[in-house]
Amino acid sequence: MASMPTNKRLLGVLKGERHDPPPAWMMRQAGRYLPEYRELRAEKGGFLDLVYDPEAAAEITLQPLRRFPFEGAILFSDILIIPYALGQDLTFVAGEGPRLKPTLDENALESLTRHPERLEPIYETVRLVKAQLEPHITLLGFAGSPWTVATYMVAGQGSKDQMATRVMAYTERTRFAALIEAIAEMTVDYLSGQVEAGADAVQLFDSWSGSLAPEEFRAWVIEPTKRIVTAFKARHPDVPVIGFPKGAGEKLPEYARATGVDAVGVDETIDPVWAHENLPEGLPVQGNLDPLLLIGGGERLEQAVDRVKSAFAGRPHIFNLGHGIDKSTPIANVETMIARVRG
Template identity: 40%
Template sequence: MLKNDLIVRAAKGEKVERTPVWLMRQAGRILPEYRAVRAKLSGFKELVETPELAAEVTIQPVDLLGVDAAIIFSDILVIPEAMGLTYEMVEQKGPHFPKTINQASDLNDLKIATPEDLNYTIEAIKITKRELDGRVPVIGFAGAPWTIFSYMVEGGGSKTFSKARKMLYNDPALSDKLLEMITESTISYLKAQVEAGANMIQIFDSWAGVLPPEHYNRFSLKYIEQIAAAITEVPVTVFAKGAYFALKDMNNVSCRTVGLDWNMNVEEARQLLPNKTLQGNLDPCALYGSFDQVEAETKKMLARFEGHAHIANLGHGVYPDTDPEKVKCFIETVKAN
């Protein structure tokens, strides 16, 4: 039984006493307590794959920042790894895949991932649920198939993801096959997260904005819908960064909540998505301002969403050099309004 179910009710479009609030990347580098745990380990991946420690850093922002939800500490790239394509997390640079998908024969080395392949995240959710004892809901998550595909083909981060986008043009059949494998793996993974106790699910389409609208519908939204339609037990949020052109199409996706990045027009989103809960969308850089500025910008954001079902958040993950006190200011301002 949840003692604080504000975010779940808001996601369902139900009446809430106040706007619930959490932050993407809230469990992480902004907190000294997180850095202390991380410093004892070989790196990021060891933390993701150690359930007790992943649960500990998941709970930290609930205790230290007062957020209304805990998002499980993990990474979207656990899916390709479970499928057989391993990655490294390079300090200051981000993820790197030593081997990439270039041709149809490369798929022979991959498999459909099972929940057993990702048991460390499932266990971390179970431990988190037990430790939280209903204080706040737990959010599970995965990357959208297009975003996962883009890393598996490109081999790491990119400004253009031109290799991944090239494959969509040159070999759509191969692209679909890989996207289908990712989608199937993701559905079983997210279902296992829900079974372990996740109260909500978020799908992150981090590289949505690099695709033209036609390709986004064809190679991303179609697969997001397959996942969202399969998760019927808990509310699903879709956060597609940069996909302002797809907002209206989100009406056709089986998600309860649509996340907005900080460049998206809230008034337009409200008109286009009258029956969806909206999440977001304060500019993460607003938290670099003075305390008065943080408070003023947060109030301005809340006013834009007034009268519409809303979950307060940033328009992207909180940046690692953000002062935790400014984050608290943001959270407390939301709670006070």
């Protein structure tokens, strides 16, 4: 993507610039490993209460930037806002995670009543964050990719192997395709709304893409992502899109070529040297430190940071984790990581 120079280094990388040291942010950087987050959550209530309180959500988005010299702010929200807007009831059970009702393994999508107004508080959060960000910080919006969102809508909750959704995709293909399309259409509107509120770039999280066989991966990950990127770019041609198909493995280069994303996230299971050699030349990458290395810290952490930086030194690179930071991560180890990234 051709671009004019920008004072936002992270945004510049997404548009094809190389920077040394690379800019950095962390997936789930706004959240429960921070004591100030835990304090605010205890005051405000449950997770969804925070997401739907724009002032609280903006505060949580900004908290890690007060501690660490990150160059990206990731919106504090959740990928299940889309099912909620499509008409499912959304709750978060303490210690167990999200629940959606009615489940679509036993109910029709057509039985749901859409509530696009449920997206509005998220846009207000983006506006509040944008007004407080320092000029060099890139504001990242996000959404879940259709496959991953569908796994929750079908089963009503997360699962280890996404069995119910995979079976539906095999046995009720027309019905499942309609669900994927509905998610994709609302996702384009949702991402567009975030950009109109102030987001500089967006990321599509496909956390469960690794459970799919190659042909299913093409059908339910690559093709819907391509449709989203195409429709989104028609509205916002200069706004970068990061695609993060966790678990894609050897399918990642095909994903990068076929979807039209501007950058790809690389998870911790992929050798960064292999990724550099096999991804399209010059394509910006993001990743891919194992988040569990941040728990142990020490020399292993520093060596791993160096390996990631070295592997991606020949292309535009945003330093990040291979997935979200764990809640038990010591803050001192995050400080060590950032110091090592900066050399």
